[in-house]
Amino acid sequence: MIVEPMAGSTGVLPAPKGYLQKLRAICDKHGILLIFDEVITGFGRLGFAFAAERYGVVPDMITFAKGVTSGTVPMGGVVVRKPIYDAFMKGPEHAIELFHGYTYSGHPLACAASLAALDVYRDEKLFERAHALEPKWCDALMTLKGLPNVLDIRCVGLTGAIDLAPSSAGPGERGYAALEYSFHEAGIMLRLSGDTIELTPPLIVSEAQIGEIVDKVARTIKAVA
Ligand SMILES: Cc1ncc(COP(=O)(O)O)c(C=O)c1O
Structure with missing residues (x-):
């Protein structure tokens, strides 16, 4: 069973309360491995190193x-639990751990970038920063409530989404107009998924920048009304 603990690219859809715990219980009951795809949710995005921590559910594997x-x-x-690791370690003593032959496996530049990023996350306490900023980020996004065509606003950690009603031209058309307007006129590059605006500011975003983002998003929503 592979699942994003918070469905990111489908529009920032947090799992309902207790959903991941239930999945864990079902997987345990039937001997199914539970895999969290934390490509989006990992490394502080939801205010913790991994979403698994935030939701208090331990998967068998995490991809990142x-x-x-x-x-x-x-x-x-990929991070795996010990029994999975051990299952892969039944080869001869000299076998490389969890060997897989990617062209760029263990690329030195990527490893250096990763080690440097991990140092910055730790030294600047960026996961904690994201956690502390979440209420302000969410409050700021919720101020967009009531703007034309806004159907729903969601946020969790430093992510957010705003669903816009489709225009009479068809699904995705208003979203595409918002994408174009934001980039060319509002001075912000928005990510659109259909008619949903998806936001993931950097973990170093300042409160002033949050205000600026929300203003530009508001301008865009009004422009495509
Ligand atoms: C949630 C999620 N999983 C997996 C992927 C694919 O990741 P990769 O390109 O590192 O294989 C993406 C890419 O955007 C993603 O958002």
């Missing part, structure tokens, strides 16, 4: 990418 190098250099990885 993006935040491990702060996106500077491509890198991905």
Whole structure:
């Protein structure tokens, strides 16, 4: 069973309360491995090192990418529980741990970028920073309530989404107009998924910048009304 603990690219959809705990129980009952895709949610995005921590559910495997190098250099990885690790370690003594033959396995540049990013996360306490900033970020996003065509606003950690009603031209058209307007006129590059605006500010975002982001998003929403 592979699941994003918070569905990111489908529009920032946090799991309902107790959902991940129930999944864990079902997987345990039937001997199914539970895998969290933490490519988006890992490395402080939800105010913890991993979403698994935030939701108090221990998966059998975690996949990760993006935040491990702060996106500077491509890198991905997987964390596994000991029984899975041990199952892969039944080879001869000299066998390489969890060997897999990617072209760029263990790339030195990516490893250096990752080690540097991890140092900055720790030294500047950025996961804690994201956690502390979450209420302010969410409050700021919620001020967009009541703007034209806004159907729903969601936020968790330093992520957020605003669903816009589709225009009469068809699904995704208002979203595309918002994408174009934001970039060319409002001075912000927004990510749109259909008619949903998806936001993931950097963990170093300041309160002033949050205000600026929300103002520009508001301008964009009004422009595509
Ligand atoms: C949640 C999620 N999982 C997996 C991926 C793919 O990750 P990668 O390109 O590192 O394989 C992405 C890419 O955007 C993603 O957002």
